[in-house]
Amino acid sequence: MTIRVFLVGFGNVGRSLGEILLRNPPLSDVEVAGVANSKGSVLVEGPADKAKLAKILSSGERLEKHPSFRPGLGPVEGAVVSGAHVAMITLPPSYETGEPNRSIYYGLLEEEISIITADKTVLALDYARVTGEARRRCLFLGYRATVAAGTPALDSARGLKGRGVEEVRAVLNASTNYILGLVEEGYSYEEAVEKAIQAKLAEPDPRIDLEGYDPAAKLAILASTLGYEASLRDVVRVPLTEISEDDVREALRKGKRVKYVAYADFTRGTFRVEPRVVDSGDPLASAVGEDNVIVFQLESTSIVLKGPAGPAWRTAKVMVIDLIEYAERLEEAGLCGCS
């Protein structure tokens, strides 16, 4: 059976995903059924459409340049009309209202379309409801790319559910980690943020990183995957810039590091994102550049996971891992469906 994939979002990650699926498909039977951006959709209805999509990917042109671009055709309708089995979502986040992300997710699930996502919005705000809806409808909801995309953080969390993890301490935002590194070298926050945006290591709206929305959303999803109730709204966010550039460099001179730490205490039910001074021997101190580091604290021991997170091409690769799992589950369901 050919798996028809509809791409929701055509930014850096969406384009990387398009590149992989068109040029280097991970499975023999995967087709791009269509692509939506915020303005409309392209339905890929034959080799010509496919070739033009490939050209748009190479040239970096906007999706609207595609001759088959249909303005106003939204992602849910586009996915349905194109006969997609699964939508791969790389929407920009929308943490204040949750829209249009929420409506898109529930719209897709209502139309029996499975979801693979790098966007954190709905899982961070509505984890129980959206995962419950997918489960109820026997649909796949893959979200490996939402936390530390590139490092198996969520896989680890899934294996630790029920083990009594008491705390999580983590560096989950490559952008602020990179910025702190530049501040340590002598740059101001303003200069460091500008360099991060140029390096495509910061969201277009840098507040998402600097005010802690991004790591807070990841913390909520990680905690939910560990089996705890957690929402972005529960996370107390202290902006990175609450600590001055001078204090960042002072910590370094004293043999410590300032890190933007996401912290959950499951015993107390508290969640925070804030800049913290950590000892140089702390695993969090060893997060350099684009690294994420996650410490799962159990009663008498701790588990530490460290690895790369992002950028766009790596996030897209991780979404493809979810796609492979989706394909495996389909095959299993086909074989084992009625027993």
Next chain:
Amino acid sequence: MTIRVFLVGFGNVGRSLGEILLRNPPLSDVEVAGVANSKGSVLVEGPADKAKLAKILSSGERLEKHPSFRPGLGPVEGAVVSGAHVAMITLPPSYETGEPNRSIYYGLLEEEISIITADKTVLALDYARVTGEARRRCLFLGYRATVAAGTPALDSARGLKGRGVEEVRAVLNASTNYILGLVEEGYSYEEAVEKAIQAKLAEPDPRIDLEGYDPAAKLAILASTLGYEASLRDVVRVPLTEISEDDVREALRKGKRVKYVAYADFTRGTFRVEPRVVDSGDPLASAVGEDNVIVFQLESTSIVLKGPAGPAWRTAKVMVIDLIEYAERLEEAGLCGCS
């Protein structure tokens, strides 16, 4: 539906598992249907049998002391007769012949009984065949407890399958790691091994650790889970004692450490277990005591996972994680079975 569990093996891990399932069951509908050791089986056929099994667990007495012990009743027959849905296997390893483990696994699968195991024998020797058989019969085969039990190594590997992991370097054997620590302190291998056996940190037959069978089996299972073909038979094992106690201490004096390293190069298809001198900054050097450390090397980056592995009670807890996943899959199959 009540999940009926048959315990195959009644050593340290099997007993820990029995304790959890009888005193602190993780799910409301789990029952111990029976227990087998190498001499026979107990079928738990009512409250009296259950109470006596609990007493045997408290007292540490042999299974044969159970009034309902049936000598000669093997684990496959015992599991079938007791109406078990899933067997939880904690057999001792059998790396030379693979028996009786192989016959037990295939016997259970043939009888449509799912498997959760901490025993590595069959997965290390026969991964493709045994996982294929379980998949073909739509049975669950859980084996989280076989590698770094306590640290989500296999969960991580599953999430890295298809990511192009090029190498794995790991400290996977708590026993030899503990022994090396004692040697660094001044003990001879003979003294260190004796202390490890007393601390229940070494297999009854210490050759399994000292000659590298245990880490080699784990390396094979880890590699297989990453998607590569790997068998215990492919692993070149250099015994730990090839490096002298003096050289171990010499390394320490030079600011390095000797570690018993399991190594796989997937590009070359080579697998080795051998003592190696590692720099103090190497993640492997930071494995102390019962820690396992696994480094997954990708093309341009690495992922490091570190955490506790074993002892028996922790291994049993990890098997229970598999049991919870089994229960979730049953529920999903029930809801989503025929669509």
